[in-house]
Amino acid sequence: MDDASLVAGLQRGDAEAVEYVVQQYAPALYRFAYYQLQDAVTAEDLVSEVMVRMIGRIDSFVPGQATFQAWLFRIMRNLITDHYRARGRRPQVSLEQWLDAEPAKEPGCNDAELDTMLDREQLAEGLAALTDEQRQVILLHVVEGWELPQVAELLDRSLASVKSAYYRGIQSLRRALARNADPDDGWS
Amino acid sequence: MLERNTQIEEVFSAAWQKVVAGRSIESVLSEYPQYAAALEPLLRTAEGVRAAQHPRLSPDALARIHERTRAGASARAQAREKAEQQRGNTPIPFPRPPSQRVTRLPNFSWLLPRTATARAAVLLLLLVAVGLVAAVVAITRQGGGPTTQLETYSGVITKISATDLWLGDTQILIDNATVIHGKPELGAEMVCIGQPLPGERMKALEVWVHNGPAPPTAAPTPEQGWVVDIKKTALSGLFDVRN
Numbered sequence: 001m002d003d004a005s006l007v008a009g010l011q012r013g014d015a016e017a018v019e020y021v022v023q024q025y026a027p028a029l030y031r032f033a034y035y036q037l038q039d040a041v042t043a044e045d046l047v048s049e050v051m052v053r054m055i056g057r058i059d060s061f062v063p064g065q066a067t068f069q070a071w072l073f074r075i076m077r078n079l080i081t082d083h084y085r086a087r088g089r090r091p092q093v094s095l096e097q098w099l100d101a102e103p104a105k106e107p108g109c110n111d112a113e114l115d116t117m118l119d120r121e122q123l124a125e126g127l128a129a130l131t132d133e134q135r136q137v138i139l140l141h142v143v144e145g146w147e148l149p150q151v152a153e154l155l156d157r158s159l160a161s162v163k164s165a166y167y168r169g170i171q172s173l174r175r176a177l178a179r180n181a182d183p184d185d186g187w188s
Numbered sequence: 189m190l191e192r193n194t195q196i197e198e199v200f201s202a203a204w205q206k207v208v209a210g211r212s213i214e215s216v217l218s219e220y221p222q223y224a225a226a227l228e229p230l231l232r233t234a235e236g237v238r239a240a241q242h243p244r245l246s247p248d249a250l251a252r253i254h255e256r257t258r259a260g261a262s263a264r265a266q267a268r269e270k271a272e273q274q275r276g277n278t279p280i281p282f283p284r285p286p287s288q289r290v291t292r293l294p295n296f297s298w299l300l301p302r303t304a305t306a307r308a309a310v311l312l313l314l315l316v317a318v319g320l321v322a323a324v325v326a327i328t329r330q331g332g333g334p335t336t337q338l339e340t341y342s343g344v345i346t347k348i349s350a351t352d353l354w355l356g357d358t359q360i361l362i363d364n365a366t367v368i369h370g371k372p373e374l375g376a377e378m379v380c381i382g383q384p385l386p387g388e389r390m391k392a393l394e395v396w397v398h399n400g401p402a403p404p405t406a407a408p409t410p411e412q413g414w415v416v417d418i419k420k421t422a423l424s425g426l427f428d429v430r431n
Contacts, residue, residue, distance in 0.1 A: 013265030015258065022254045027245050034243040044249045051257040055264050118240035142237045145208070148201060160194065167197040167230070174233040 003068040010058045022051065025069060028144050029076050035139055036080050036132075038124050046083065050075045070154050073140070077154070122180060129176035134169030137162055199223050204234055 001009075001020055009017025026047050033043035053075050061071055118126075127135045136155060140146040146154075152162040199220055206216045213231045217224040245253070 013261045018258050018261045022257050026250060026253050030245045031242050048253045048256045051253060052260045055257060055260040118236050120241050120243055123240045138237060142234050143242060163197045163201045167200050170230045170233050174229055
């Protein structure tokens with residue numbers, strides 16, 4: 001179903017369109033929220049809220065200006081920002097910044113653990129060490145498969161800036177995963 | 189330190205695209221021998237992220253989200269339908285067809301006076317003009333007579349009430365032409381003329397009933413009559429009738 005048909009269906013209140021949008025987008029929105037918040041209940045609540053807001057504002061969506069998917073994720077980003085604001089912003093010192101301050105604590109190169117499949121908690125902990133932008137770029141580009149120009153548009157950044165965030169984010173994530181995989185390497 | 193290395197950033201992005209397209213990491217690395225050592229751990233990390241066990245919505249959670257979305261869509265559709273009926277308009281498709289698109293009005297700001305005093309005077313004149321127009325409209329309406337298309341309704345009186353002068357939703361506006369003769373009685377046929385207002389459905393009717401043998405006056409007053417409900421034949425709904 002293309003965006004125009006989907007939006008027209010939602011404007012009419014079609015059950016089929018509602019079913020489609022939930023099945024198609026709720027899982028990705030949930031992953032995105034979960035990795036930002038690390039809280040399954042809140043992530044589910046925010047997905048619900050995205051859907052309700054989407055329904056309430058469906059007349060304001062203009063097909064062609066942005067994809068419907070990008071619009072949903074923009075709503076989710078705003079909700080996550082509001083959530084942080086309501087509960088007090090979490091520390092924004094990324095692993096990369098922390099390493100810049102204490103370069104002697106650079107983890108070793110023993111990263112055999114990374115060759116095994118990451119589980120959810122490992123990845124969530126690793127992603128938590130990144131900046132919001134790095135985390136969102138990785139989630140959208142690597143996990144959800146968005147093209148980098150799409151990510152740049154959603155985040156209101158240049159493509160070069162997003163590529164840089166992606167590169168640095170993966171670097172930092174690798175460090176964080178290596179650190180978390182071996183607590184005896186001087187990181188604790 | 190945080191130095192920008194756009195070359196490796198570009199290479200990493202391009203290399204990852206090839207992995208996503210289905211190439212093996214080893215194959216991709218062979219294309220960038222000078223960057224292979226730096227690229228390999230990054231590509232393997234990205235691959236690990238992609239293949240990780242990501243959180244999933246449970247079927248129950250998905251059902252809850254679906255239900256809440258469905259309820260929101262239903263409420264929105266009902267509200268929209270009601271609003272459209274009240275406006276008496278057909279829904280305007282979105283995006284609007286070219287024939288219905290709003291065009292930018294010409295800018296007449298150059299006609300406006302430049303000073304604050306002159307602007308205040310113009311504003312005052314406008315307010316006076318609006319007041320005069322409103323007064324003329326009110327006087328015209330007091331004089332009676334239908335202002336828009338009227339319709340004829342007929343029905344059987346099923347209830348008479350002396351207390352409830354205005355029941356239910358005000359769905360039909362009755363002007364001075366809506367007059368019936370004599371005291372209303374249960375079972376009696378009634379014919380009235382009214383002006384339907386756009387609304388959810390027509391279920392209420394205000395009717396002036398002229399009390400007495402004299403022909404209907406041009407402007408009957410509410411104190412003259414009764415409140416009756418009639419069963420309207422055509423619409424099969426109860427109508428609240430005020431005389």
